[in-house]
Amino acid sequence: MPHQHATRLLEAAGQIILGKEHELRLALTCVVARGHLLIEDVPGVGKTTLAHVIARLSGLQFQRIQFTSDLLPADIIGVSVFERENGAFRFHPGPVFAQLILADEINRATPKTQSALLEAMEEHQVTADGQTLALPDPFFVIATQNPAYQIGTFPLPESQLDRFLMRIRLGYPDRGAERALLMGEDRRSLLERREAVISPQHLLDLQRAARALTVTDRLVDYLHALVAATRHDAELSGGLSPRAGLALLSAARAWALIEGRDHVLPEDVQTVFPHVAGHRLHLAADGRPVPPEMLRRMVEGVALV
Amino acid sequence: MKAEARRTALWLLGAAALTVAPHALHLPAWLSALCAALLAIRGIGLWHPRARLPRLAVLVLALTGAVAVKLHFGHFFGKDPGIALLAALLCLKLMEGDSARDVRAAVLLCFFLQLGLFFYNQTMGIALLALGGTLLATVALLSLHLVAAPPAMQLRTGALLLGQALPFMLVLFILFPRVQGPLWGLPADAYSAVSGLSDSMSPGTISQLSLSDAIAFRAEFAGEPPPAAQRYWRGPVLNDFDGRSWRARRPALAGEPAYTPSGPTLAYRLTLEAHNPRWLLALDYADRGLSGVRYASDFQLLAEQPVRSRSRFDLRSRPDSLVGRQESTATLTAALALPATGNPRARALAAELAAGTDSPRAVLERTVAHFRGGAYAYTLSPQLLAGDSVDGFLFDSREGFCEHFASAFVFLMRAAGVPARVVTGYQGGQINPVDGVLVVRQSDAHAWAEVWLPGEGWQRVDPTAAAVPQRIEAGLGDAIRAGDPRPLLMRPQFSWLVQFRHRWEAISNHWNQWVLGYNPDRQRELLAGLGLAQADWRTLGVMMSAAAALLFAALLGWAYRQHRRQDPLDRAWAAFCRKSASRGLPRQPWEGPLDYGRRLVHAFPGQAAELERIAQQYAQLRYRGPAGRSDVRALSERIRRLKLR
Incomplete structure (x- = not known):
């Protein structure tokens, strides 16, 4: 039964991200619905950890792109480099060629760079040097965004926001969860010791089952x-x-x-x-x-x- | 302001505007302006909360308005000040607030003012406006309850409610015992309509003839209507001239005409608009043996009572009758009388026309010839004539409308020694191509002359026709000089407007005949057709109650069928929700089955398992695909057995 994979994943994730069962479930919903997720909140509430957890526990190839104001589209998609030995250009794929991408603080980059990623999200493929290259499957983007009123940000325009299936907020943990967080082990090292509980194939099964x-x-x-x-x-x-x-x-x-x-x-x-x-x-x-x-x-x- | 509240307020604003706007026709101008301003402020206030009147201002306005109404009318009694006050109060009520109570009060006021419209005017247009206002007010009331429904659905529900009321309205209309008199008029108002004719005329004192398009009467001919040039509808006959004005004298009345009707007969039904005097407008010359009329010695036809409401008369005319061959000396003397002095040039012309002739007919022909060759122009805006108006018209201005022509002609004839008099009435009229009814308007009012010739009696002479033949043959539109402003509907580019008017008037005629003219006679006629020859008010009351009861039963049956047509699964779930609601936990309209089930489980932990099962079964049957009939039956049985403790 495909939904048991989901339950397994949520159980494991719940042990790392404390007190956020509903948000985890929503994030997984977004993956299963083949959509991309936008997490909007102040820094430090665990946006990045959430992306890490999903990638790790479902065995997805993971890439993180930290968006900055000087990030260029080629930094995401990749570049063609001339190789002297065989006298030809060879495409060096960028970080977008991964199954789960964390686009951290997407509103810090310029609109041009933002739209390079957003186009890849929409088309599930990228075009570099006239060549169209398919992105891996599943392909899933979690973008995080600081609330727009922070200084030095380029808020995503409405048309680009539409590319995200869902937007969630994480919010502060409740008292018990925060206490456990403070007392317990570092989340990152905890995560590094965990193995994947489901496979990417399971995720694809879930996606197919949802459509049916x-x-x-x-x-x-x-x-x-x-x-x-x-x-x-x-x-x-x-x-x-x-x-x-x-x-x-x-x-x-x-x-x-x-x-x-x-x-x-x-x-x-x-x-x-x-x-x-x-x-x-x-x-x-x-x-x-x-x-x-x-x-x-x-x-x-x-x-x- | 919340979207729902704004929607209700908008419906209400529309209802109020539609209700007050037609009242502006008779409200004092300052009050109409005040109402318009208040409605506009209200409209703006819906989007800009700061653009609202403070409470104190509303109070002050209400008091000032009341005082102003009192000053304007002198009292608060009766229809005019009452309606004025209510209109002001309705607009002020809208300023007060958006609570359900305010809305209800305003809607009631709207309903009353819509009723008040009929005190002034009962035409179909007003009825349609009132119906539109009623619909909007009903929808405003509804929107308090159908809060979340989209506007189209609110409107549809309102229309449905009014539609359900329609059969009841018809039953009441047809069967409610009628009283004689106008349907809506208050006693003092019913007699306020006035005719375009009067019993005197003073040519030369009017510089602008205003043409009213109001309908004077309609005539429905049994056969082919006579041609336009022969349609002279006789009104008051003006005999006495004082140098400026012509006046009618009181004629002797009789039950039989003073002449012997002869020749072919024209039968027609005259539907006369209310105009207060007794005179009818009959084609010359009325046949004998007509019912409900009196014959005047000057050949006018009079009703037995003043015509104070729209009335029907079945008339016959014999146009070829010879009249007045044995006229009394007194009448002929009166038809020769002129003031001792005045209009010397006209008298000189008359002497010239009479000189060297031996018969009155020759004088008549020479005078007509003078008009025909005199280069007189027809205009609706003639020069004012001071002093000797006949001289002024004949020799100086040489322009005028029918009154000028008729007055000058009769003056000349009398001065030349031929008995003559002015006849007023209507000429022509238009056949409505839609229903073939002849419509005669106030703008068709006309004046012509009648000359007495020995051996021949009274002869009709139309000097206007002699001077400007187009006026009679083709109508007013062709007779006006090029360049003179024409009434709107006579401009050729507005022919579509004329078309529209024809249609509208044909419908209005039915409205008049069947709705406004539905009097005790018509009611008796209709009921006799249904086999109820002797229906007194008791029979009518019983029939009315029986019909209303039948209608109620039919509506109930319809509502029940609507309910039965519902899906059995829906009905089972509705029963479950009712059961829980009776224990104080109604389902919210938006609440899904599982959510509701959880809430119930929380409230009735003792029956948690059963409640959960019902909610889950319903959710599955409803949302999992086609539900098996036996499953649905099992669920409704389970729900029936459920007893919440």
Whole structure:
């Protein structure tokens, strides 16, 4: 049963990242739904650790790219170097050729560099020197972003944010978790001693199983009503796009699978909705992202039929 | 402001605007302006919370408004000040707040003011406006309850509710015992309409003839209508001239005409708009034996009562009758009377026309010839004529409308010794191509002359037709000089507007005949058609109650069928939710089955297993694909047996 792989992974990850079961589950949902994840929070709450944990425990090739203001697209994709001995250019692949990429502090790089990565995410391939090269499968990007009000950042434009299936916040650990964190062993060294609990193939199985989950007409109606509600809301600058609707459905499927069900319930849609819609909706008044309580109100405004 | 509250406020604002706007026709101008300003402020305030009036300002405005209404009307009693005050209060009420209570009060005010519209005007347009206002107000009320529904759905639900009320409305309309009199009018208002005709005229004192397009009457001919040039509808006959004005004298009335009708007959039904006097407008000359009318000695036809509401008359005319061959000396003397002095040039012209002729007919022909060759122009905006108006028209200005022509002609005839008088009424009218009904408007009002010739009696002479033949043959539009401003509907580029008007008036005619004209007679007629010949108010009451009960039963049956048509699984789940709701834990509309189940388990830990199973089974049956019938039955049985403790 594919969802047992998910359970195994979540159990193991929960021992390293303490008190963040829900966020871990959401992150895994994003992987299973074949989407990319954006983690937005202040530094030091474990964004990077989360990416490490997923990569390590599922045996994915891992690359970390630290985004800085002088990072160039070639630093991500790779460069062609002239080799004297055989008199030809040879492509040296960049860090993007990995199964899981942690794009750390993506909003510190210039828009040009950001878009190089974001295009790779969208197309699952890169083009260098006129050559199109496929990226490995699974291919998964976790980007972290500091809240936009920090100095020296280039906030991602709305169209680029849409490339991320979900956005989550980690938040501070609760008292018990933080205590355990302070008392316990260093998380990195703890992680280095852990072996992978599932294989990349298991992840691919999970992805396939999620796509096969049953979705009834009734659920599609509900999902559509929810999406339509965002379009009628006068407080928003615009509603969810059809692509966002698809994203919502695939995230709900992945969540339902991880929950161990073979069908999608409205609850699944409601759970992933704030994380799928949150970075795609903006307030009409000042263009800021919608606050979470407004997302919750939106869910509560759509009746189940 | 929250989006839902704003939506309700917008519905309400629309309802209020649609309700108050038609009232602006009769509200004092300052009050209309105040209402418009308040509504605009309210509209802006929906998006800019700071653009709202403070409470104190609303209070002050309310008091000032009340005082102003009192000053304007002098009192608070009756319809006009009442409606004015309510309109102001409605607009002020919108300023007060967005609470459900405020909305309800404002909606009630809207409903009342929509009813108030009919005190002033009962045309179909107003009815449609009121219906639109009612719909918006209903939707505003609904939106308090259908908070999350999209606007289109709120509108649809509102329309559905009104649609369900429609059969009840029809039953009440058809069966409610009727009283004689206008449907909506308050006693004092029903008689306020006035005719375009009057019993006097003073040519030369009007510099701008305003043409009202209001309908004076309609005529539906049994056969082919006569051509336009022969459609002279006789109104008051003006006999007495004092040098400036022509006045009617009181004619003797009789139950039979003073002449012997002869020749072919024209039968038609006249639907006369309310105009207060008793006179009817009949084609010359009315046949004998008409019911409900009196015959005047000057050939006018009068109703037995003043025409204070739109009335129907079935009339017949014999255009070829010879009238007045044995006229009394008194009448002929009166038809020759002129003031002792004034208009010397006209008198000189009359003497010249009469000189050397032996018969009145010759004088008549020479006078008509004078008009035909006199280069007179037809205009709706003639010069003002001071002093001797007949001289002024005949020799100086040489322009005018029918009154000028008729007045000058009759003056000349009398001065030449031929008995003559002015006849007013309507000329022509337009056949509506949509329903074939002849429509005569106030702008078709006309004045012509009648001359008495020995042996021939009274003869109709239309000096306007002689001088400007197009006026009669082709209508007003062709008679006006090029360059003179024309009324809007007579401009050729607006022919589509004329088309539209024809259609509208054909529909309005049905409205008048069947809705506004639905009086006790019509009701009796209709019920007799249904086999109820002698229906008194008791029978009607019983029938009304029975019909209403039947309708209720039908609606209930429909609602029940809607419910039965629901999926059995939905019904089972709804029963489960009702059961839990009765224990104080209703399902939130957006709450999924598992979430709800968890909440119930928390509240009833003793039945945790059963509750969880029900929630899970429902979730699976509902969201896993087509549910087996036996599974659904098992679940509904489980739910039926469940007793929450």
